[in-house]
Amino acid sequence: MNRCETKKVKVGNITIGGSNHVVIQSMCNIKTSKVDEVVAQIKELEEAGCELIRVSVLDMYDAKAIKDIVERIDIPLVADIHYDYRLALQAMESGAQKIRLNPGNLRTEEQIVAVINKAKEKNVAIRIGVNSGSINPEYVKANGGKVDVPLMLRSLDEYIKIFEDHNFTNLVLALKSSDALQTLEAYRAASKKYSYPLHIGVTETSYKDIGLIRSCVALVPLLLEGIGNTMRISLSDDPVEEIKACKRLLHEVGLYNNFPTLISCPTCGRTKGPIIELCRQIDEVLLKYNKEIKVAIMGCVVNGIGEGKGADIGFACNTYDLFTVFEKGQVKGTVTTKEVIPYLENYLKNR
Ligand code: SF4
Known part of the structure; x- marks a missing residue:
């Protein structure tokens, strides 16, 4: 199956985009500063087939703990940052190979530029992750209180511009909604508009069949159309279930071999x-x-x-x-x- 052509972004020892396979990822659900527990969970996820792991960075303890974690795991780590750019700086100092920023809650250009400069210095990739639920409230108000795909794209566009203005293109993009059809529409539009690799997934999907069906409604058409370079199936469940679901789904659409x-x-x-x-x-x-x-x-x-x-x-x-x-x-x-x-x-x- 042909994949849509995108730029390639290197994250630690893996490459996202280009003609590479769809990278399977998940997220730890333990506080990052609990290093031993987090490492044990990541090892279990690695064993299950996870290729890229994201951890939450709530405070400096978490940001500093990344150093001990990355030394003990074999897959690249993504630090999930909200609100405080200093946590992004520390996470990169600690060895995170990718940073996820949410344009909805980190908006000061000066702070974003500080993150860009550190990412350049450390050769770190950045995922710009727009979530329909965290668009700038002023934009939502000006849009009559409605969050739609054009608004999500506008939010992404403005953010990308800051990065490109500072010659940073080591980007992966995400445009998630908890509405499967809106997610599908958003990624189709993003795939036409940008050449950056896309992290695909539906957000806040819930659990079991609810989450799986909602994810499939958005992700199957995208994958069949060649869209998506890395994916997460978010579930209110053990993260290992997310990995199993990713592998099954990719296998069913012919994008994952060696699977029963x-x-x-x-x-x-x-x-x-x-x-x-x-x-x-x-x-x-x-x-x-x-x-x-x-x-x-x-x-x-x-x-x-x-x-x-x-x-x-x-x-x-x-x-x-x-x-x-x-x-x-x-x-x-x-x-x-x-x-x-x-x-x-x-x-x-x-x-
Ligand atoms: S395989 Fe036999 S037991 Fe199973 S559903 Fe069909 S008829 Fe019923």
Whole structure:
């Protein structure tokens, strides 16, 4: 799939934009000054597939703690700054490879220029992250109290100008809204207007299916149109769930390889075995293996083998506690319910 051409921005050991893959990112939900806990969380996220991690910088303790964190992690770190430019300066001194600024709450040109100068000195990238909820209230008032995409773009435009006027183009842009369709419209417009790489995501999405569906409504069309160079699926959940969701979504749209596919039937009156529980267990096993493999778990042999024939390996319940094993539609034998997971693990190890 062709990606929209953008500038390339280097962030630590990764590159965002150009023809590079869509970089998966998440955010820690522990106070940054709690270094050991934050490092443990980042390690877990790295293991899950996170490529870029953002941490909140609320005060100088957080900004200084970044030094100890970056020494102990293997992925680049983004410092999230609101209101106080001095925190951005310290975060860069501490080794943050990217800074996220919100034009809605850091507006003094002199302060922005101080951040730009430090970013140049330290070769740090900056994400300008416009959020529909934090646009300059004066602009919103002048726009009849309405936040729309042109207003979001105006806010971004004015900010970019300050950076470009000071010869700083090491930028990544974001225009997030909690409204999926507004987010979609904003990124489509931004992609036409700017050549900077885009960090795509919907903000304040909520949790589980609410957050996932809202994110997909905006992100799937964007990704299919080649828009988006780094992404976060924000969820009110463990950040590891954000990484899993990013990987799944990118895999479904053909932008992420070496990832398993689980297919399973919705269950019905013909279902004989514990399909829903097995689904959960198989998913857990599959996530341990970064392999391009399709696994099916089906509730009956009547339809299960035929409908799961595209799977590399499948299990269809033929009577309670017995599953027919099939590979690419060919029957290979029978296992009990308890044997399904060990059989699959063995198959994965030998594949
Ligand atoms: S595969 Fe069998 S059990 Fe599953 S939904 Fe279809 S008919 Fe029902």
